[in-house]
Amino acid sequence: MIASGGFDAVFARPRAERRAALIAYVVAGDPDRATTLAVIDALTAAGVDLIELGIPYGDPLADGPTIAAAAQRALDGGTRMADAIAIAAEARERGAAPILYFTYLNPIDRYGVERFAREAAASGAVGAIVPDVPLEELPAFGPPLRAAGLAIPLLIAPTTPPERAARIAAASSGFVYLVSRLGVTGARREPDVAWAASSIARLRSATTLPLAVGFGISTPAHAAAVGAVADAVIVGSALIDAYAGSRGAQAAQLAGAYARSLRGALRPHG
Amino acid sequence: MIASGGFDAVFARPRAERRAALIAYVVAGDPDRATTLAVIDALTAAGVDLIELGIPYGDPLADGPTIAAAAQRALDGGTRMADAIAIAAEARERGAAPILYFTYLNPIDRYGVERFAREAAASGAVGAIVPDVPLEELPAFGPPLRAAGLAIPLLIAPTTPPERAARIAAASSGFVYLVSRLGVTGARREPDVAWAASSIARLRSATTLPLAVGFGISTPAHAAAVGAVADAVIVGSALIDAYAGSRGAQAAQLAGAYARSLRGALRPHG
Amino acid sequence: MTNMVDSKLPDARGYFGRFGGVFVPEVLVEALAQLERATNEAFADPAFWAEMETLLRDYVGRPSPIYHAERLVEGPHAPIVFKREDTNHTGAHKINNTVGQALLARRMGKRRLIAETGAGQHGVATATIGAKLGMQVDVYMGEVDVERQALNVYLMKLLGATVHPVGSGTRTLKDATNEAFREWAARVEDTFYVIGSVVGAHPYPYLVREFQKVIGLEARAQMLERYGRLPTDVVACVGGGSNAMGIFHAFVDDPDVRLWGVEAAGHGLQAVDTAASLNAGSVGVLHGSRSYVLQDDEGQVLDTHSVSAGLDYPGVGPEHAYLKDSGRAQYVAIDDADALAAFHHTARREGIVPALESAHAIAFAQRLATERGPGGLVLVNLSGRGDKDVRTVAALDGEDAR
Amino acid sequence: MTNMVDSKLPDARGYFGRFGGVFVPEVLVEALAQLERATNEAFADPAFWAEMETLLRDYVGRPSPIYHAERLVEGPHAPIVFKREDTNHTGAHKINNTVGQALLARRMGKRRLIAETGAGQHGVATATIGAKLGMQVDVYMGEVDVERQALNVYLMKLLGATVHPVGSGTRTLKDATNEAFREWAARVEDTFYVIGSVVGAHPYPYLVREFQKVIGLEARAQMLERYGRLPTDVVACVGGGSNAMGIFHAFVDDPDVRLWGVEAAGHGLQAVDTAASLNAGSVGVLHGSRSYVLQDDEGQVLDTHSVSAGLDYPGVGPEHAYLKDSGRAQYVAIDDADALAAFHHTARREGIVPALESAHAIAFAQRLATERGPGGLVLVNLSGRGDKDVRTVAALDGEDAR
Ligand SMILES: Cc1ncc(COP(=O)(O)O)c(C=O)c1O
Numbered sequence A, B: 001m002i003a004s005g006g007f008d009a010v011f012a013r014p015r016a017e018r019r020a021a022l023i024a025y026v027v028a029g030d031p032d033r034a035t036t037l038a039v040i041d042a043l044t045a046a047g048v049d050l051i052e053l054g055i056p057y058g059d060p061l062a063d064g065p066t067i068a069a070a071a072q073r074a075l076d077g078g079t080r081m082a083d084a085i086a087i088a089a090e091a092r093e094r095g096a097a098p099i100l101y102f103t104y105l106n107p108i109d110r111y112g113v114e115r116f117a118r119e120a121a122a123s124g125a126v127g128a129i130v131p132d133v134p135l136e137e138l139p140a141f142g143p144p145l146r147a148a149g150l151a152i153p154l155l156i157a158p159t160t161p162p163e164r165a166a167r168i169a170a171a172s173s174g175f176v177y178l179v180s181r182l183g184v185t186g187a188r189r190e191p192d193v194a195w196a197a198s199s200i201a202r203l204r205s206a207t208t209l210p211l212a213v214g215f216g217i218s219t220p221a222h223a224a225a226v227g228a229v230a231d232a233v234i235v236g237s238a239l240i241d242a243y244a245g246s247r248g249a250q251a252a253q254l255a256g257a258y259a260r261s262l263r264g265a266l267r268p269h270g
Numbered sequence C, D: 001m002t003n004m005v006d007s008k009l010p011d012a013r014g015y016f017g018r019f020g021g022v023f024v025p026e027v028l029v030e031a032l033a034q035l036e037r038a039t040n041e042a043f044a045d046p047a048f049w050a051e052m053e054t055l056l057r058d059y060v061g062r063p064s065p066i067y068h069a070e071r072l073v074e075g076p077h078a079p080i081v082f083k084r085e086d087t088n089h090t091g092a093h094k095i096n097n098t099v100g101q102a103l104l105a106r107r108m109g110k111r112r113l114i115a116e117t118g119a120g121q122h123g124v125a126t127a128t129i130g131a132k133l134g135m136q137v138d139v140y141m142g143e144v145d146v147e148r149q150a151l152n153v154y155l156m157k158l159l160g161a162t163v164h165p166v167g168s169g170t171r172t173l174k175d176a177t178n179e180a181f182r183e184w185a186a187r188v189e190d191t192f193y194v195i196g197s198v199v200g201a202h203p204y205p206y207l208v209r210e211f212q213k214v215i216g217l218e219a220r221a222q223m224l225e226r227y228g229r230l231p232t233d234v235v236a237c238v239g240g241g242s243n244a245m246g247i248f249h250a251f252v253d254d255p256d257v258r259l260w261g262v263e264a265a266g267h268g269l270q271a272v273d274t275a276a277s278l279n280a281g282s283v284g285v286l287h288g289s290r291s292y293v294l295q296d297d298e299g300q301v302l303d304t305h306s307v308s309a310g311l312d313y314p315g316v317g318p319e320h321a322y323l324k325d326s327g328r329a330q331y332v333a334i335d336d337a338d339a340l341a342a343f344h345h346t347a348r349r350e351g352i353v354p355a356l357e358s359a360h361a362i363a364f365a366q367r368l369a370t371e372r373g374p375g376g377l378v379l380v381n382l383s384g385r386g387d388k389d390v391r392t393v394a395a396l397d398g399e400d401a402r
């Protein structure tokens, strides 16, 4: 088993630097294994604090066109569950930033939740986000992952009533994922920073977990604005767009440059 | 007024020759006025006893494809009611065989029944067949024609019950038209000679009028068989087929030759 | 209060006043007389009506509902109520009649049905009941219509019928009707001619009305039950006139109910291209009876035009001619453009795509409802659904709808 | 006597046994909870059902008849009775559900409806009620389906709806459903997602069943009235499963009535090209609930195939999964060839052109009726009419039916 250091390690450095963490989402195998590994290395070098590694799924209900297309590219390239886990393991071995899986219930279910938990933990990942498992279904789904030492960050949306948000925050592990606006992932629509700020303020009392904000963050300005209030900033579609169409070193270079632009916008908290 | 001699004149010669009369149907203006006149002359020369002159109508319910197409050719050539009557008048002036009109109720109705009766009589015609005016409608339709001296031969079909056939025979004038088989005019299906023979036998007691048989007669053999039992043989579609596609003298020659072949088959009664 | 007429007509000779009658070749006279006898016997036989009612209920899906079309007109207006013949099996009122005639045919021992068809609706309705009763069906259809209504041609084949393209005359409905008459003349013994509207020689205008009058009988009772009163106006499109007679008949003896027949003006009443026999035609004889006909001064029947195939016919049922001359019903005309507008409007505002035929009635009803104001109550016969017309409209709109 | 199940399900968490649930992104959880509350309130409100019943009667044309299909099978056999959902407005059972959901939407103050559609039937049914109630309608449809169902696309436009082609994934129904979920997530406040079958997250499988159960309630009463007894067997095709749940539900507590769901085997159950989720799939989560899914060993949803677009879906409603596992209902599959044969046979022998979906049910019912013998009584849900499929069948037959 590769030591993950767990979530504490993820937030140690940004906390020490009194800035928001940067979490970057890539799809395993998009468009191939080597590119994904090169991109992860580049993101790590660019100062990304946590890699969200998407295990490709053909029917990603929570994702917009960019991530859906990236997943399709990965599937078309033959990426299977075991390949995604192997990519994570290899990246960790090469010294990448901590890795958090992101996928849907069905691939995990079919793979076997216990088997997934075991292999995911063995790959050195810190946890898994499964966006179509809401709070109510967590008791049936979560225990094997938790038993394997994996965190399960849960999502809170603008539509989540405050009382429910508090319960989600309480049930979450690793961090709490605040969805910054309505809809699915995708860079085309802006995050609602004001809403994120007020939610964060409200949630502080409900949890000691870091509060991360994602969906729609695509510019350094977004990162700066969100980073000023949140403990972490999550970028996905915009990053994928940044290197889509290229491979290998070129992709890594594009991804790294883009990540650096966001990372540079994360200033120490006042 | 051109003297028509009426129907007595029509049957005088065949009666004298102890053979069935030959009645030949042509459409006025098919395909043009000159051809019709030439054909009528040729038919007269071939020994036809009565010309049935079709006044073209676009929706001839009692006619099959040959006569319907001939009527359409005449209409397409611009033949109107007055033209048809003028053809009859000119033919009579040139010494043609007696002429009997054949058309439908609607053109006569629209032209004015009284006007038609007057002009038809003036043209020297002996009468008119209007196949869509059955016995029941004759009282409303017939008087003006009769008053002008025109005969109205009525039709009896294989479907006509005997009692009704007797009433039709009684109401008919000029001759009684026995339809030799089911269906509409047309050479493609054979006449039912046996049925015609038995009907004729039955009708002899109901009328003193000549009994003519038509529909489907196309060969000298048909003419001979029907002529052996009937007072007249009517040929239409087969004659039109004989000269269709040609004009003027050529049409006249073809029509004449065809009529002669039938006329030759009408042997004196045993 | 409107002019009164005799709703018990036709008389014994098949006349509605001076209209109707039997103008056919002798070979068909006895067949029509037989049909008349069979019709009278059947109509007097409760078992006949019992079977008819069962088929109308289980097969056709009757009664058809009445429906308040609330969003059709803005501003103060009379409620517009649709009688929903579009919900019938095969999508129009036509099936009421073909079921009735097929039962008559079976009763008369005929195993073969023939029919004329224009757009194909009556052909499909005949093929339908023929399939159900296991009878042979031959449908006559003009070559032009075969070409432009390939879908209905295929539907008839699916239903086991044989479609015979007719190449004579204008190669459309009028000629298909001629051809069906001719075919009937050739095989009267084993063949029953199923006519698709209240046209043709007696007893057809009568018996078709009797099979279609269920529309008005149902609607009258439904209006009384729902609104506690009769409609002030009844509106129906008129091609041959069967859906209109079907809904009018039950109201003919209600003096305060105005009856409106809506013909297809095509490109306009003044234009050559129209199909409005009562508005633009003159008295004549077509297809066996006397009525109004679109004809020239020589009695030659004219080519007609309407965007709606089912109204594209140069004649009209003799009972309508009678109702027109007596003043009991009024006949107006709606042109292609207004009918198309009503088609679109009804789809968008009511979620009902009407047959183009019915759209003529709706177009007129919209105006009438405004004129009548809130005191009125306008009943419209929605004679059929417009699925069959979607391609035509799409083509006119330059849209693709293969 | 068959295995008993709990017809009062789903439970409070949306489960039918181990199937169902709510597996959606958090952004939709509250929308679903709201919908559940609104549904429960509406269902408890007699005024809601009164309006629903009026619309079902006047707009949809209910009750739909039952019909004895006498000529479908030769030799000794059980009578086959069709429940005629094909006579509904828009031609299928789908409208029962869209009317209900649109009323719920209006009650919830939502002015915009969205829907997914495959062949276009549910899209047309949603556009229809949206037009009637004056609501904006956006329909999501895979690019492949937009291309091959141009007629229904145009029909939706006619009805005022906007069709959004979906280019992701297989570009068919599954992806259109994903897209509709995404669109709902983006505009939950003003938008109501009208799901077309008993699939999706709770409360959809429940509320769609409640809107469709009118089919079985009517049919049960009609069978008792007409035959004095319940059917021995009830047969329905299963795509998502709404028409089947609609007719099954009223009979679930009748232990002697066997329930048969008929899936589309496509090219065969062993083939890759099938759409029979219950027969060839495995338990999984798709579109928000746990049920049977056609998926590979990695949980990736498979491409499906059926000649019938409405059955061409890799999932199935969770209540069917529950009925299957409990043994209360049995699920069989009919392949393309047999469905097409039943389509032709029903047209020729009964004069009814069934939807290709319904033809699957008929194909199975024909066999079952012979097996049961004269003592049986087989009720088949004729879920829709086949006009929409005529072009598909013509193309397969190499015929022209533009
Ligand atoms: C839906 C519909 N309405 C009306 C008509 C016109 O016929 P009629 O005037 O006989 O009702 C047709 C004829 O095909 C039709 O299909």
Ligand SMILES: Cc1ncc(COP(=O)(O)O)c(C=O)c1O
Residues within 6 Å of the ligand: D092, D093, D094, D119, D121, D122, D196, D197, D198, D237, D238, D239, D240, D241, D242, D243, D244, D309, D310, D311, D355, D357, D358, D383, D384, D385
């Ligand atoms: C006529 C018809 N039957 C059945 C179906 C299948 O859906 P369900 O299984 O939800 O009834 C459809 C779907 O479009 C349909 O149009």
